[in-house]
Amino acid sequence: MHLKMSYEDGPDGITVVRVEGEGQGVVLDAASAPALRSTTLEVIDSGRLILVVDLSAVDSIDSAVLRVLIGGRTRVHVLGGALVLAVTSQQVRESLADRWAEAVCTYETVASAVSALAAAYAEVSVEQRRAAIADQESRIVPQGGHSYEHVSEYVTVVTIVGEVSVYDAPPLRKLLVDLINHGRIFLVLDMTEAFYFDSTGLGVVVGALKRVRAQDGGIALVAPTERIQKFFRITGLARVFDMFDTVDRAVEFLGRELGVHG
Structure with a gap:
């Protein structure tokens, strides 16, 4: 299946990374992990650090893709950012719950994810979070x-x-x-x-x-x-x-x- 990966900047400095496919039942597996990784790195390297990865069209996900998502989350976290997921598929939710429940936050819709991130970063900015992480590391x-x-x-x-x-x-x-x-x-x-x-x-x-x-x-x-x-x-x-x-x-x-x- 041909997959399309793109990203779009929204308000409050939040970027939505979208994963789409042709028809129903999009599967993210080891074959598609490199493309997702490349897109995620491109976004992060451009300075976009508050990310929602939209997996609404995805029905199945494997461990290789999960590692890419965890890696993306870790990269932005070090810099004071965040990466969360928008997931509608119950199968994907179960895959995440089985192995990565504490690693990446999930939301049912992109809108709810964006709203939660906007509220969180209105209270504590990227710069403040990065400074706090640096302070923790110094210890x-x-x-x-x-x-x-x-x-x-x-x-x-x-x-x-x-x-x-x-x-x-x-x-x-x-x-x-x-x-x-x-x-x-x-x-x-x-x-x-x-x-x-x-x-x-x-x-x-x-x-x-x-x-x-x-x-x-x-x-x-x-x-x-x-x-x-x-x-x-x-x-x-x-x-x-x-x-x-x-x-x-x-x-x-x-x-x-x-x-x-x-």
Whole structure:
């Protein structure tokens, strides 16, 4: 089925992204997820941060599309914006309730979604929300010698140091979970100063990858030393992660391959 995706600016700085098809029974699946992702990124990159995605014509949705929607919601949330859905299909509502009930707000009509967002942003602006999020993020205090830096609006570089084993992994796990929970789903893990990973340490990194992928995010590793590369090769994880020699190359990769800009 041919799908048409478009967007229209409305009052109060709210943009409606529409998904339409020919005839009845529009299905959004893995094949249509890239088009939805591209349209959503185009809208966000143009500075439109308060979005209603109109799925009124959609009768079915799968996990790939859900990840795109969650990713879009996470991107705008970091910048003080919001993404909500207008859904009429009971099947789509059930799909959302089963897996993503707390991730994206849904409304029965576009009008009700626009009205709710207009009221919410009349009370607290995008700028105020962005400042509050930045303040919350500033309170993430890494331990164990690890550190992090937001190198762009989306990409965060986490510097991992020393040994990451069963005894030392909890501080790194907490840091990664805290960052992801605050919407930082594009991570560069810089392992230049790390010298040992055991199975627990590797499990922390794999767990972070699962978390960000569920939100349409990604992780790139910086592993310039043979010692660290070996840990990933012998476990087969070198085929799972994108690995680079420098932080700059890893950041560039996330921007190019994962559609992150700025």
